[in-house]
Amino acid sequence: MPETFLIVGCGVFGLSTALELAKQGHKVTALDLYPIPSKWSAANDLNKIIRTEYSDKFYAQLAVEALKSWENDPLYQDVYTKSGRITLSPSSIENQHRLRFEDQGFENLKELGVDVSDIKHLTTGEEIGLMFPGFKDNELGSINARYNPNTGYGHASKSLIKVYEESKRLGVQFIFGSQGHVKEIINQNSIKVESGEVYTVDKILISAGASTGFLINLQNQIKATGLFVTHIQLTSEEYEKYKSIPIFFSAELGYFFPPDPINHQLKIAMTFSDARNSIQDPFDSSNRQSLPRYREEYQNDTFPKDGEYHVKLLLKKLLPELQNHDLIKSKVCWISDTTDSNFLIDKVPGLENVFVACGDSGHGYKFLPNIGKYISGIIQGTEKDQVLKDKWAWRSTNDWSKQLSSRAKRPQIDLNNSIIDWYIEK
Numbered sequence: 001m002p003e004t005f006l007i008v009g010c011g012v013f014g015l016s017t018a019l020e021l022a023k024q025g026h027k028v029t030a031l032d033l034y035p036i037p038s039k040w041s042a043a044n045d046l047n048k049i050i051r052t053e054y055s056d057k058f059y060a061q062l063a064v065e066a067l068k069s070w071e072n073d074p075l076y077q078d079v080y081t082k083s084g085r086i087t088l089s090p091s092s093i094e095n096q097h098r099l100r101f102e103d104q105g106f107e108n109l110k111e112l113g114v115d116v117s118d119i120k121h122l123t124t125g126e127e128i129g130l131m132f133p134g135f136k137d138n139e140l141g142s143i144n145a146r147y148n149p150n151t152g153y154g155h156a157s158k159s160l161i162k163v164y165e166e167s168k169r170l171g172v173q174f175i176f177g178s179q180g181h182v183k184e185i186i187n188q189n190s191i192k193v194e195s196g197e198v199y200t201v202d203k204i205l206i207s208a209g210a211s212t213g214f215l216i217n218l219q220n221q222i223k224a225t226g227l228f229v230t231h232i233q234l235t236s237e238e239y240e241k242y243k244s245i246p247i248f249f250s251a252e253l254g255y256f257f258p259p260d261p262i263n264h265q266l267k268i269a270m271t272f273s274d275a276r277n278s279i280q281d282p283f284d285s286s287n288r289q290s291l292p293r294y295r296e297e298y299q300n301d302t303f304p305k306d307g308e309y310h311v312k313l314l315l316k317k318l319l320p321e322l323q324n325h326d327l328i329k330s331k332v333c334w335i336s337d338t339t340d341s342n343f344l345i346d347k348v349p350g351l352e353n354v355f356v357a358c359g360d361s362g363h364g365y366k367f368l369p370n371i372g373k374y375i376s377g378i379i380q381g382t383e384k385d386q387v388l389k390d391k392w393a394w395r396s397t398n399d400w401s402k403q404l405s406s407r408a409k410r411p412q413i414d415l416n417n418s419i420i421d422w423y424i425e426k
């Protein structure tokens with residue numbers, strides 16, 4: 001008898017695994033409370049950066065593998081745009097770790113044999129203006145930046161739909177709505193959904209993103225972090241003028257993408273601060289844990305008002321003509337952070353056939369084409385790479401005071417412990 005698999009949560013990790021298992025000929029059922037792209041998925045977005053620069057060579061290699069699929073696999077080609085990316089290295093002393101991260105990322109590409117001859121080091125805003133007419137009015141002045149043309153972005157929501165459709169074609173059974181909304185793990189082979197049904201299978205994967213902590217006792221390994229995102233609407237004329245800009249990334253100022261070719265919206269991600277939402281841990285009444293809250297219940301969750309200043313500052317520096325556009329489609333987007341930014345993909349202790357894949361730490365999207373291969377290997381016990389298994393293993397010690405990500409250095413707003421003056425859209 002072939003094994004049966006149940007996947008809970010159809011975001012990046014869940015869909016990628018569903019497709020891989022279906023390719024291998026397994027019987028797979030995949031559940032989500034929303035149809036794809038789910039409103040709760042961190043990847044339900046216009047676009048996401050696909051980069052290969054990582055200070056950890058392990059992820060650099062994984063990203064190089066993923067990029068090959070984005071560029072060459074017919075499933076991903078149409079939802080990938082090779083826009084190039086400018087990365088502005090931080091100037092302040094507090095952000096020096098980020099500078100090291102970026103320098104090491106470049107060194108690692110060289111060591112992996114990637115051709116880096118096209119990557120340019122940039123020292124003035126003027127150079128950027130000469131390379132990209134859309135940036136000709138920038139006010140950057142003297143800088144430390146790199147331009148990598150061999151990189152780009154994924155059309156995030158669209159790529160989820162692509163993988164969903166391909167998985168369905170290969171026989172994955174998808175169930176959405178209250179029959180797909182998992183409420184409880186009953187035992188090592190069964191889960192219960194909102195509508196009351198119980199599903200019993202050979203193996204269960206919980207890949208519910210930032211919400212995984214509602215279903216599994218994650219023992220303080222994960223904190224949900226909310227990232228603030230907004231957009232501006234370009235006119236057709238503005239679109240023509242700015243359509244060829246690369247991604248502009250700064251860990252200090254925030255970052256943005258070229259305008260979308262269909263709706264001409266330009267997505268801006270903020271870095272002035274992030275959100276936490278501390279509530280009682282569902283599995284440990286003595287502990288408070290950050291878990292997401294969503295728009296259905298909290299319609300006002302856009303971004304704290306002072307974020308507007310930071311967005312305008314970023315636009316003023318790079319695209320001054322667009323600085324007074326209204327900010328639209330603002331939102332909090334929840335990711336699942338670990339202390340060391342390594343994913344958490346392992347068996348759940350005490351539940352023999354239940355596995356978890358979360359802890360994306362805000363960098364999981366780019367692996368949509370290949371993460372499922374590794375997750376399915378871990379679930380089936382066939383993954384041989386011990387380095388990978390160790391990196392993603394269930395960890396018993398978690399020192400949050402030593403969190404590695406640059407997010408740890410940013411101010412955090414606890415949504416359940418503060419009165420927030422939210423930005424109101426016009």
Ligand SMILES: Cc1cc2nc3c(=O)[nH]c(=O)nc-3n(C[C@H](O)[C@H](O)[C@H](O)COP(=O)(O)OP(=O)(O)OC[C@H]3O[C@@H](n4cnc5c(N)ncnc54)[C@H](O)[C@@H]3O)c2cc1C
Pocket residue numbers: 008009010011012013014031032033034038039040041042043044048049050180181182183207208209210211212215227228229269333334335357358359360361362363364365366367
């Ligand atoms: C603003 C922002 C920018 C980002 N930028 C990048 C980037 O540039 N590059 C990059 O590589 N990554 C980026 N990421 C990270 C990337 O989006 C995540 O790593 C990725 O989406 C994580 O995938 P996941 O499958 O773990 O979770 P998700 O994609 O969040 O999916 C979780 C799924 O589980 C479902 N679910 C939750 N609870 C239940 C339940 N009880 N029952 C059934 N289903 C459930 C949800 O509906 C959702 O579909 C960014 C994230 C954000 C928020």
Ligand SMILES: *[C@@H]1O[C@H](CO)[C@@H](O)[C@H](O)[C@H]1NC(C)=O
Pocket residue numbers: 278279280416417
């Ligand atoms: C929010 O925090 C308070 C304590 O500060 C707590 O009593 C309350 O239960 C929390 N809200 C939720 C939804 O857990």
Ligand SMILES: *[C@@H]1O[C@H](CO)[C@@H](O)[C@H](O)[C@H]1NC(C)=O
Pocket residue numbers: 297298299300
């Ligand atoms: C949203 O803001 C409005 C206006 O301030 C307020 O009346 C409403 O209660 C808020 N909604 C939620 C869910 O907090």
